[in-house]
Amino acid sequence: MAQEWTEQRVRQLHDDLVSLYEPIDREETHGADPEAEPGAGVRQLLTTILSQNVADENTRRASESLFDTYETYADIEAADQDELAETIRVAGLPDQKSARIQRSLEAIREETGGAYSLAFLDAMGTDEAKDWLTEIKGVGPKTASVVLNFHFGKPTMAVDTHVERVSKRFGLVPENATNQRAHDVLGERVPDELTYPLHVLLIRHGRTYCTARSPDCDNPVCDQYCGCENC
Template sequence: MSTQAWDEARVRELHDALVSLYEPVDRVAEHGADPTAEPGEGVRQLVTTILSQNVADANTSRATEALFGRYDDFAAIEAAAHDELVETIRVAGLANQKAARIQRALGAIREETGGAYSLAFLDAMATDDAKAWLTGIKGVGPKTASVVLNFHFGKPTMAVDTHVERVSRRFGLVPESASNQAAHDALDEVVPDELIYPLHVLLIRHGRECCSARGADCDNAVCAAYCDCEFCL
């Protein structure tokens, strides 16, 4: 792990180095100009992110298609028999837990809004308050909350998945012993707000293409400059 201290300037240098290795991240191309325009889209993002917990993207897509293909709206999902919902999303893995989390989340949203399935109220909240509201739902952790707040609302919250966490530890962006919550807090503090989304995307790409968990390919300018993991030595 790199021992050099990280500050905003060094994070910007890392971002630029990753852009040079890959390409700039176009947020609008990936998420549209105004993802908050549709009231239910934030809720769909939350439900889909719960489905994605600890499972491959392909199975998340299958489970999402099955879920929204079977039920007409969020009210029907919340009201569905638990066993039926479990079978519907089984391909996502941990289906029993995820079904309960989805129904709890939908119930919390409905109660907060007085009957609407919309997360628009989070947009007006301070980032920390919005994150606290989401993580107050059992089964919604810091990563799931950060995905919704950053991807949907553009709030400065870094979603720390397995790739981001691994690369961040190897580069010394977060302490080796930090918990996942501490990793979220550390990255939110050091990464400039406008770089949180693009750096998230770039760290994931680097983790997939070069800085993998095993047999990492460290023959690149970014690893040479920032990493001294076992594969770089």
């Protein structure tokens, strides 16, 4: 019988992953002061939109192309959409992503009365801030969670393909759960202070051992938690 995922067991999973890898320091990975750069939250949002369903290297290339081509967020919002799509083409789905980027900038500008800043989200509760972001067409729970957790330190668990795969193999999330349901389940089960480090650790485990194809289950974490057919 599968073991129940209590808060204590989630904490133990975190500790076991730390033992296998290393402690996660938010400041080392995302800086000590996310508000130090004006508009940094907006940049995080646009970069996360670019990262949807694409490899990290192509996200980096598309992001560099976007911010090298346009000097300001206003320029990006006002750009011809076909031109913008060509600028970010390497990220894939250029027409959809260019529209999402421009809709996001329009929503931010209208909310702030002209400024391209997401600082107002910091004063909102987590659920309210997530609702605001996901009201933008094309901004789903993963994109919103990345921005809110990485940039504002809010307790939102971003469920990317690695987190979802590992969580389902470990039984932390039901195997038949949708991505939205996976966000909800992990949001309920993971203690607030572990949302960021556990997110990073699950991604590392998914890339290192618990890969989509031919997973290497010869490690103490998989021995303890994984229920996939290779274990």
